Amino acid sequence: MVKIEPFAVEQWMDDHETTATYNIAETCCASISLDDLQNLSTQQPDPNNQNSIFSFSRSTKLAYGAIRGSEQLRGHLSRLYSIKTSTPLPADNVLITSGAIQGNFLLHHALVGPGDHVIVHYPTYQQLYSVVEAIGAEVSLWKAKEDDENGWVLDTEELKGLIRPNTKLIVLNNPQNPTGAIIPKSKLEEIVNIARSQSIIIHADEVYRPIFHGISPVDAEFPPSLLSLGYKNAVVTGSMSKAYSLAGIRVGWIASRNKEIIDRCMVFRDYTTISVSQIDDAVASFALAPHTIHSLLHRNIQLAKTNLAILEKFIESHRWACDWKKPLAGTTAFVRFSKMGRPVDDVAFCTLLHEKTGVLVVPGSRCFGRDGDFKGYVRIGYVSETEVLEKGLEKLREFMKGEYVDDVPLAR
Known part of the structure; x- marks a missing residue:
């Protein structure tokens, strides 16, 4: 029987988020509705399909889909991963899944087996090391x-x-959860060179990309996607x-860029969800289309900047x-x-x-x-609704004046 560690952060959220009054532990940019998504888009609704904002109608048969x-x-x-690269990423090199998780x-599961060794960027989302341990890897x-x-710095000599x-x-996490740090371009290039010299696969969890608010795209160290650095044995999740x-x-x-990696994942995928809901696929397609994505990302990056300034003032x-190392990207601060x-x-x-104020962190x-x-x-997740x-x-400010001083113990 496979044994796996309890997923601590997910259990914490499950135990507390439904009773929280002020959830500032959430890691998503403030959620939007389908109406919000339509309003962010420059594409007008189809007059012949008023019930839908995307290429999906009530008459569509609800089969497995693609x-x-x-x-x-x-x-x-594939278009997003082909920006500023000499070789476009084929659409067949993308596999849609039920979330990045x-x-x-x-x-x-596709890449690692018992007795293999895996190196994981840390601190990070627990899944990125607990799953490979459960498989039997060191x-x-x-x-x-x-x-x-x-800020939070990685040493490539180490x-x-x-x-x-x-x-x-x-395994990398860039931008990183929980710190909001980035792995800058020069450091990514060093990592790729080290991996290439020994044919090691690199996986970058890029779920917080492209929420960059503390570094500009024109900065020489602005971190590109791992897929843009020319290494065939690179794979990303989003x-x-x-x-x-x-x-x-x-x-x-x-x-x-290595189609074999995608095909190996597909073998395992057949034993799980088979496909993503056609409706979910259609909504995602609408959001990532040129008529919507730019407004959506502008909304979220500006929200991150506004809210980070509020948190910094606190x-x-x-x-x-x-004390903190101010985040450069993503939605979380440590x-x-x-x-x-x-x-x-x-x-x-x-x-x-949480008990005294209803605030969740x-x-x-x-x-x-x-x-x-x-x-x-x-x-702290700071890209919730600003209010x-x-x-x-x-x-939290009121708590710091009273219970924090009187009741919160020191770590052992």
């Missing part, structure tokens, strides 16, 4: 270090030292949930208890809470905050840490 994903949806994704799961955590000037003869896969505000349609994808006014220089018990802090040591890592750290963030931070 097993690998519709040509339209895979075409939009299924994409990651299928990919790791895992080395490639730990990002906090740097006062550069990566070289982690590689073993049986290293099969290097999703409509985080950057595109459509978690409810459960659409993600796997994409690679951090700066509570420097006696808070904030360290302390008393007199010592980290607090972040689980007790988050539990008490995520404890770092329980949901992202191993072996005592990240005591005192709390993940929710403001009210949540106001309740």
